[in-house]
Amino acid sequence: MSATTPMNRTTDQLPQSSPSAAPIILPPPRAGFGVSLARALAARRSVRQFDTARALSLQHLSEMLWCACGVNRPATGDRTAPSWRDAREMTLFVAMQAGVWRYDPISHQLMPHVASDVRPLTGIQDFVALAPVELIYVAERMHLANLSVDEQYRVASADSGFIGQNVYLYCASEGLGTVFRTSFDHSPLARALQLGNTQFITFVQTVGYPGASASPSRVSTAQDPAAVASCIGMKK
Numbered sequence: 001m002s003a004t005t006p007m008n009r010t011t012d013q014l015p016q017s018s019p020s021a022a023p024i025i026l027p028p029p030r031a032g033f034g035v036s037l038a039r040a041l042a043a044r045r046s047v048r049q050f051d052t053a054r055a056l057s058l059q060h061l062s063e064m065l066w067c068a069c070g071v072n073r074p075a076t077g078d079r080t081a082p083s084w085r086d087a088r089e090m091t092l093f094v095a096m097q098a099g100v101w102r103y104d105p106i107s108h109q110l111m112p113h114v115a116s117d118v119r120p121l122t123g124i125q126d127f128v129a130l131a132p133v134e135l136i137y138v139a140e141r142m143h144l145a146n147l148s149v150d151e152q153y154r155v156a157s158a159d160s161g162f163i164g165q166n167v168y169l170y171c172a173s174e175g176l177g178t179v180f181r182t183s184f185d186h187s188p189l190a191r192a193l194q195l196g197n198t199q200f201i202t203f204v205q206t207v208g209y210p211g212a213s214a215s216p217s218r219v220s221t222a223q224d225p226a227a228v229a230s231c232i233g234m235k236k
């Protein structure tokens with residue numbers, strides 16, 4: 001699929017149809033979104049039960065991807081997440097019911113990739129096929145060309161972890177649920193994504209709104225500074 005004229009979505013919803021030839025321009029992140037870092041850290045947790053009837057808003061998708069590995073220094077193209085020697089070897093593919101898009105941090109757009117629903121291939125746990133978004137972390141060996149294969153895995157895993165924690169903190173601050181996962185079968189997913197032999201998948205990460213029976217945050221932090229204080233052992 002080739003990228004041509006950008007498409008400016010007018011609805012605040014995830015795409016309902018398969019990737020067309022046009023990229024999706026994500027809305028800019030709101031100024032000052034989210035709660036304080038202390039509250040986000042206190043609320044961070046893994047969620048494995050999702051409201052499958054509720055699509056992620058395009059605004060949440062935009063901000064989540066910007067937090068993950070978006071550009072925070074436009075003059076240099078540097079990112080919200082660090083990477084070994086600024087290699088920027090990680091690409092996030094965004095799998096949704098309608099297909100898979102590739103996040104382009106520079107243009108902050110979703111580029112159409114494949115038109116099939118690969119979510120069932122992103123894991124063996126029951127929630128993966130129905131949660132609205134699966135992030136697939138793909139490393140490019142060409143960006144790590146002077147490293148041994150073991151070192152490539154080590155670097156790509158570390159760099160993925162930084163991105164994953166950024167996603168965790170955004171989700172915690174906006175009431176979204178997420179879980180970073182290693183439980184997937186690499187080959188079928190790589191084939192479905194049509195990856196080249198210089199690319200490999202490090203992790204996947206589910207994102208959506210928590211379901212009604214998702215375990216509550218151990219500390220309710222959204223409205224309650226005292227809860228944060230008690231969580232981190234501070235006096236009020």
Ligand SMILES: Cc1cc2nc3c(=O)[nH]c(=O)nc-3n(C[C@H](O)[C@H](O)[C@H](O)COP(=O)(O)O)c2cc1C
Pocket residue numbers: 044045046047048125179180181182183184
């Ligand atoms: C490298 C890594 C791999 C993980 N793989 C999975 C996984 O495959 N499935 C899953 O449900 N959770 C997975 N998790 C989430 C952990 O189980 C979770 O972070 C841990 O139980 C602590 O819970 P918390 O995140 O709520 O603090 C993974 C976490 C990390 C850091």
